[in-house]
Amino acid sequence: MCGRYSTAKIPKKQFEEKLKVKLEDYSPTFNACPGIAHPVISSNGDMTKTSNMIWGLIPQWSKVHNPKIKPINARSETLFQKPT
Numbered sequence: 001m002c003g004r005y006s007t008a009k010i011p012k013k014q015f016e017e018k019l020k021v022k023l024e025d026y027s028p029t030f031n032a033c034p035g036i037a038h039p040v041i042s043s044n045g046d047m048t049k050t051s052n053m054i055w056g057l058i059p060q061w062s063k064v065h066n067p068k069i070k071p072i073n074a075r076s077e078t079l080f081q082k083p084t
Contacts, residue, residue: 003055003072004033021050034072059083 007015008030012023019041026039037052056070061083074082 004031006030007032021048023050025052034070 007028012026021041034055037054039050040053041050055072
């Protein structure tokens with residue numbers, strides 16, 4: 001399915017060693033899908049950190065800060081023509 005991945009066979013220690021980061025709230029999952037928190041690695045110069053984030057685009061025309069439905073992708077060909 002679109003936007004899904006699995007980390008079921010990757011132990012926490014292996015992630016930390018390969019990516020050289022400390023994962024706080026990591027638990028392997030077979031079906032990582034949109035709408036649940038995913039571990040994200042970000043870097044700001046010398047500092048690298050991990051945090052859990054929920055994927056999704058919030059359209060500029062949305063009247064609510066956290067809509068129930070958040071698209072997870074957009075076509076590059078129509079990115080500037082369509083509202084989402």
